[in-house]
Amino acid sequence: MTLPCAVVIAGPTASGKSGLALALAVAFDGVVINADSMQVYDALPILTARPGPAHLARAPHRLYGLIDPAEPCSAARWRDLATAEINAAWNSNRLPVVVGGTGLYLEALMDGLSPIPEIPPEARAEARTLFETLGNAAFHHRLAEIDPVMAARLPLGDSQRMIRAWEVLSATGRSLAAWQTEPREGAVAARWLTLALAPQRERLRQACDGRFLAMVNAGAVAEARDFLARNLDPVLPIMKALGLRDLGSYCQGERPLDEAIAAAQSATRAYAKRQMTWVRHRLKPDIVLDAQLSESLMTTIFMKVRQFRLTPV
Template sequence: MALVVAEAFEGTVINADSMQVYRDLSLLTAKPSATDMAQVPHRLYSIFDATEKCSAARWLSLARTAVAEAHQAGRLPIVVGGTGLYLEVLQHGLAPVPEIPVAVQAETRALMAAIGPAAFHTRLAMRDPAMAARLHPLDTQRLQRAWEVIAATGYSLSDWWQMKTGNLYARFCSLLLMPARPVLHASCDGRFWHMVAAGGVVTEVADLLARNLPPGCPILKAMGVAALANYIRGRLTLEEAIVAGQTITRRYAKRQCTWFRHRLKDALTVPDRYFADHPSTIEILSFIHHFLLASKR
C-alpha cells in the first residue's frame, strides 16, 4: 500500500518499525526489498547496528528530520510501520523522562527475575498505583519501565506523560489495515512459514547469535528470533520452531489490533488483506486526495 500511495502522490516512505531500523534480520523483519526501495525514496531502514538502541526519542528525532527533508524535496511523507509507540510520539509527543541509571535498570531486572511478574505488579501497585492500574500483570517490559521511572525520578510515569513535548505539528491522514481475525491469523501463519521455507531466515538468526550480543539488545526481541534460536541450539525441531514463531506473531498482531483500534479511530480502515490492484485502492487514493485538498484550505 505504501508504494502505491508513494507513487501516486510523489511520496517518501519513512519507516516506523522498531525492528526494521536495524541492519540485521532483513528477511525476518520483512523489510522492503531492494526493488521496492528503488521505486520511491525510503528512509530510516537499516540505519543501526544490532548493538545500538533506537529509543522512541531517538526515532522521533530522526523521523522529524526525515519528514522535513521530504517536505523540502516537495514529496509527501508516508510513515509506515506497526510500532505504535513511534506513531504515538510523532503525533502526540514524548514524555521528557530523564535517562534511567544503569544501576536502577539492573536492580529492576533482578527484582523481576527474583519475584516474577505477578508479585512485581503487586509491589508496583503499592508504589505507583496509577501505573499499576494501567498495566497488565504479565507485561514485564512495561512493568519494569514504570518501576524504573518512579525509582529513579520519584515521579510516576503517568505524571511524566502529562509533560509530553516534541510532537510533529502537522495534520495526519491515517490508513489502517485491519483484516478479520481469521484472515489475519492465516496471514500471520503463512507469512512465517514462507519466510522459513524460502531460506535465509535461519541463517540470519544464526549470524546474529554468533555475535554474542548482550541480552538487552532490542533486535533479539524481533518476532521469531527466540523460536529459531531454539531450533539452532537443538532445543526444538524446525516444525516446532515454526509453530512457536507463528504463535508469537499472532499474539503480537492481536495486541497491535487492539492498540490501533483505540488510537486511530479516525483512520480509513481496510478490512481485509491489501494487495496490488486491491478493490479499495481507488477509495484509499481518493481519501488521501481529499485530505490533501482540505489541508491546503
C-alpha cells in the same frame, strides 16, 4: 496557516502495510518513513520483514536498518529522527508516508510524549544489571514494592517496560505513571491522514502463518543463528523480534523445527491481535481498509489521498 500533509499507514503485521506505502509513495512522489520498532535496526532483515532491494529501488525509504542492534532506540529518539525526515520530505515537495505497526512510535509522532527527562546511562545500566541479577519475577516483585502503580500495569514478561519504569523512578524520583499524566510534548505539526489496514481475522491469521513460513524458506533460521551468536544483552529491544527466540531454541537443539515454527506463528498472531486492538481503540483512523487490497480499492484510496491533499483546513 495551512499545515503540510502527511499520511500514516498502520495495522497489524502481515497486513500489507509496506506494499500500500510503496504504492502511495510511487503515485504521489512520496517518501516512505519507517515506524516499525524492529525495522529501525541494522539486523534481522528477514525476520523483521524489512523492505528489500526491489521496494527500495522504486521510492525513497527512510529509517530502515539505521541503528546498531546493541543500541536501544527509544520512542523519543525515533520521533526526532522521523521528524527530521518528514521535514526533509516537505522541503523537497514530497509526501511523507509514515508506515509501521509500532503504536508508541505513531503516538509520539502525532500526539507527542510525556516530558520525561533524559535518563543517565548509569541509571539505565544499573536497572538492567539488577534485572539480570534478580530475574523476571523477583524484579517485578521488587518494582511492586517501590512503584506499585507501574508494577500493576506491567505483566511479568514485559522486561523492557519494567526496566524502563525502574530507571525512570531511580533517576527522577518520580514514577513513570506520574510523568505520563503530564501534557505531551514534541508532536509534529501536520495534517494527518491515517489509514488502517484491518484484515478479517481468519485472513490475517493465514497471512501471519504464511509469511513466517516464507521467512524460514528465505533463510530466517541461519539469520537467527548468526545473530544470536553475537551474544547481545537479552533485554535489548531487538531481542524481542518475532521468531528470534523460537528459532534460536531450534538452533540450540531444544525443540524440532516444526515446533519452533508453530510457536513463532502463534506469537506473531498474538502480536497482530494486540496491534489490531491498538488501531481500534487508540488510533481512531480516518480510513479503515478491511478488504483485500485490489485495483479498485487502490483507486479509491488514491482518490481519497488526492482529496485530502487538495482540501484546505
